[in-house]
Amino acid sequence: SLRMTKEDKEAIAPDSIGIQLKDMKGAGDAAEEEDQDQPVQLKVYRRRWLMLAVVAILNNSNTMTWISLAPVDNYANGFYGEGAAKWFSMVYMMMTIPVGIFSMWAGRFFGTKTAIYVAAIANCVGCAIRLGSSFLEFNLRFPIGITGQAIAAIAYPFIMYLPSKVANSWFPHNQRALAVTVGAMSNPLGVLMANVIVPAIVGEVKDIKYVNMVIFIPCCIGLLLVLIGVRSGEPKIPPSFSASQEQMDFLSGLKQCFMSKQYLVLFVVMGGGIGMFNCLYTIMQKLLCPSGYENTFAGWCAALMIIGGLIGATGSSIIIDRTKMYEETMKVALGLAVVFGLIFMQLTLHAGLAWLIATCCFLFGVLGLATYPVGLELSVECTHPVSEATATGLIVLSGQVQSVIYVMLMDQLVKDATEEINKIQKCKLNDSDTANDPKDNTVAVMAFSLIAALLVVLLVFCFKPVYRRLEAEKANRAAADKREEQAKRENEKGLPSLDNATQPLNA
Structure with a gap:
């Protein structure tokens, strides 16, 4: 009979099954090499929940840093200078593009532990510099503040693939989608917290410094948890048959991704979905204030979108964990999300429709964000045995690129406000405010709606995935x-x- 150690008993271990454990190629982590002829057990560790908590806190705090000034765009412009709020958001998207490829290679070469440490340190240092800018003279605030924001933005490319990486490395096959949901949805949860907390504490321009103080706290908590709790990036014994398989090296993985037609469809559609959500988070206040809606209402709209998203993502993860119906869930959810999204965009052009706008925001969130964890899991399924860091990282990178495009497109398509808009607008802080002129968003909304509809058509008619990871698990089993x-x-x-x-x- 086999002797069980105390730690083995603490773990949730499936039946002792002989498999070939191959080198997981995490050079920076202690993913222990075994002789390829030696059979070992599958094993699930309790420590997986700590790893997931670390990823969730890093993702949440980094997202709050990114979006915290968007709900109070007009006050932030008064504190840092004209157009500052847009650049505090845009710098995140712009930094992700050059740093993203390097972070995927570094995560593959040095390992998950290194990626987590880099993310935690950059996140905390960047927030500290941004906080320091609050106490400088006006002409120094923006250059110092945006420098800190850029350093914090470096953390995001290292965080973006961690939910799928940790889920596949630490969780059994029937908990993977739920783990991805917890890790990935901490991102929109950060947006929710920023949209609820920030408008509540900002009543005048000088209150922006309190926003920077509040944002700094979770960044410190995340770094402390990493330093205390993260000792290795991957477990010694894999939790599933697919986790035990050897993965491709970085360049081979890139080639495999871009040679897969199904992955390319997902690359465009998922990237477009992420880009549109990021764009909406960034311009929500500018979208609603010309029609007479206050900052607080704009914050609550974003909050309702994300509350709905948390519900939808949790539901979709449970469904695909049990049924593995990735394709069907993705197509139905995204199709319905676009319907409610188009209605929401049209309603923002009209005054006095707060309840309808809020309802559409909620339903758009339920269905739209439900596709996020499903899409990340699909990217891994379509490209297995490509590393999760590469497969999901490219998807998120596509989202950041498209975010920049959509924000710039919306800026270019807005028109000067009509006399009717000027009578009801809530964009200006006072009559002498020239940094927050209201705009007519009609053409921009039409273009946004057309792009969303095209993405759904592309997904429904061109996406026919093969679940390579599930097939590999069946073969190994x-x-x-x-x-x-x-x-x-x-x-x-x-x-x-x-x-x-x-x-x-x-x-």
């Missing part, structure tokens, strides 16, 4: 069952079995 059956027959014949002599690895 069948091979393991065959080995186990062979070992039983050898035992019945009285022959010695090497499998039975193998002791389980201790984590």
Whole structure:
């Protein structure tokens, strides 16, 4: 019989199954190499929840840093200078593009632990510099503040692929989608918190410094948790058959992704969805204030969108964990999301429709953000055995590129406000305010709606995925069952079995 250590008993370990554990190629992490002929157990560690909590806190705090000035765009412009709020958001998207490819390579070469440490340190240092800018003279605030924001933005490319990476490395197959949801949806949860907290504490221009103080606190908590709790990036014993497989190196993985037609469809559509959500977060206040809606209402619209998204993403993750109906869930959710999104965009052009706008925001969030964890999981399914860092990182990178395009497109398509808009607008802080002129968003809304509709058409008619990871797990499980059956027959014949002599690895 096999001897169980105390730590083995604490783990949730499936049946002892003989598989070939291959080098997971995490050079920077202690993903231990075993002889390829040595069978080992699958094992699930309790420590996986700590790893997931670290990813969630880093994602949440970094997102709050990104979006915290958008709900009070007009006050932020008064504190840092004209157009400052837009640049505090745009610098995140712009930094992700050059740093993104490097972060995917570094995460593959140095390992998950290194990526987590880089993200936590950059996040905290950047926030500290931004906080320091609050106490400088006006002409120094923006250059110092945007420098801190840019450093914090460096953290995001290292965070963006961690939900899928940690889920695949630490969680069994029937918990992966839920783990991805917790890690990934902490991003929009950060947007929710920023949209609720920031308008509540900002009543005048000088209150922006309190925003910087509040944002700095979770960044410090995230760094402290990383320094105390993260000792390795991957477990010694894999939790699933697919996690035990050798993954492609970085360049081979890139080639595999861009040679897959199904992945390219996902690359465009998921990137477009992420880009549109990021754009809406950034311009929500500018979208609503010309029609007479206050900052507080704009904040609550973004909050309702994300509350709905948390509900939708949790529901979709449970569905795909149980049914593995990735394609069907993705197409239905995105199609309905665009319907409510188009209605929402049209309603923002009219005054006095607060309840209808809020309702559409909520339903748009339920269905739109439900596609986020599903899409990330699909990117891994379509490209297996490409590293999760590469497969999901490229999707998020596509989203950041498209975010910049959509924000700039919306800026270019707005027109000068009509006399009717000027009578009801809530954009200006006072009559002498020239930094927050209201705009007519009609043409921009029409263009945004057309792009959203085209993305859905592309997904529905061109996306026919093959679930490569699930097929690999089935093949590995069948091979393991065959080995186990062979070992039983050898035992019945009285022959010695090497499998039975193998002791389980201790984590």
